[in-house]
Amino acid sequence: MKLVKIYECLCDETRLRVLHVLAQGPLCVCHFQQILRAPQVKISKHLAYLRSRGLVVCERSGNWMVYALPAKPPRELRANLACLQDCTRENPVFRRDLARRRKFAPKFARTSPCGCAPAA
Amino acid sequence: MKLVKIYECLCDETRLRVLHVLAQGPLCVCHFQQILRAPQVKISKHLAYLRSRGLVVCERSGNWMVYALPAKPPRELRANLACLQDCTRENPVFRRDLARRRKFAPKFARTSPCGCAPAA
DNA sequence: ATACTATATTCCGTTTAAGGAATATAGTTC
DNA sequence: GAACTATATTCCTTAAACGGAATATAGTAT
Numbered sequence: 001m002k003l004v005k006i007y008e009c010l011c012d013e014t015r016l017r018v019l020h021v022l023a024q025g026p027l028c029v030c031h032f033q034q035i036l037r038a039p040q041v042k043i044s045k046h047l048a049y050l051r052s053r054g055l056v057v058c059e060r061s062g063n064w065m066v067y068a069l070p071a072k073p074p075r076e077l078r079a080n081l082a083c084l085q086d087c088t089r090e091n092p093v094f095r096r097d098l099a100r101r102r103k104f105a106p107k108f109a110r111t112s113p114c115g116c117a118p119a120a
Numbered sequence: 121m122k123l124v125k126i127y128e129c130l131c132d133e134t135r136l137r138v139l140h141v142l143a144q145g146p147l148c149v150c151h152f153q154q155i156l157r158a159p160q161v162k163i164s165k166h167l168a169y170l171r172s173r174g175l176v177v178c179e180r181s182g183n184w185m186v187y188a189l190p191a192k193p194p195r196e197l198r199a200n201l202a203c204l205q206d207c208t209r210e211n212p213v214f215r216r217d218l219a220r221r222r223k224f225a226p227k228f229a230r231t232s233p234c235g236c237a238p239a240a
Numbered sequence: 241a242t243a244c245t246a247t248a249t250t251c252c253g254t255t256t257a258a259g260g261a262a263t264a265t266a267g268t269t270c
Numbered sequence: 271g272a273a274c275t276a277t278a279t280t281c282c283t284t285a286a287a288c289g290g291a292a293t294a295t296a297g298t299a300t
Contacts (some may be wrong), residue, residue: 148246148247149246149247149248150245150246150247160246160247160248161247161248161249163247164246164247164248164249165248165249167247167248168248168249180247182246183244183245183246183247184245184246184247185246185247185248
């Protein structure tokens with residue numbers, strides 16, 4: 001995996017937030033929408049971008065597409081994801097995303113495949 | 121320092137190489153030209169880019185502009201520079217840059233301000 | 241002042257990315 | 271198959287970045 005390609009993926013805030021919350025486990029598109037409070041197109045496109053570069057993988061599960069970090073990421077990716085977690089530890093935006101993810105977890109769990117689920 | 125801004129700086133190979141060799145100490149533009157084998161405009165522009173985002177600092181010394189990493193970089197920058205060093209350790213391109221830097225060091229030392237110097 | 245060196249900036253064409261509106265696709269449910 | 275849900279893709283506009291050629295600027299040396 002080319003290092004520059006990784007950094008290209010990291011240079012957009014939405015994608016950073018996506019990768020950051022994904023570290024806690026897989027999610028579907030509609031969950032990202034709620035956690036990041038961003039429109040469907042935006043989320044979907046950024047996920048496609050990340051996917052085309054191998055930073056995330058996905059799998060269909062009924063109506064849902066479940067996105068996750070690759071099971072065995074290459075060294076450079078692992079290092080950078082760890083660095084990202086480290087750098088965001090005290091950042092309000094990223095912390096708020098995690099808080100929302102936690103808050104929504106039960107609601108997600110009721111409806112959806114990934115051990116998560118959409119709202120109404 | 122905004123995390124995304126850092127990643128924007130890191131998503132170009134020339135800039136990665138610049139930051140990578142800078143970890144070994146300050147250099148002038150003409151040294152980068154020789155180490156990276158890249159034209160003056162290219163080096164100069166990328167250094168300006170890095171400088172405008174605070175990833176490098178510079179100081180004039182006679183005819184030369186001496187570029188260096190900031191003395192006390194913010195946490196996120198320090199973490200990412202360390203990660204970069206880690207990720208490039210086995211990369212031929214980056215290793216070759218370091219080799220060239222070492223090879224040119226005496227020649228640089230003869231002529232220039234930063235404990236380095238241009239060639240002919 | 242002139243010539244010279246090192247570096248920065250401007251101008252140009254090309255590529256890439258971003259966001260949103262609208263639309264298409266795939267799967268589910270009845 | 272019609273209605274519905276979740277997601278992807280297309281089209282469009284705008285903005286940013288890259289590289290190189292040419293030119294400008296700042297400092298040095300004579």
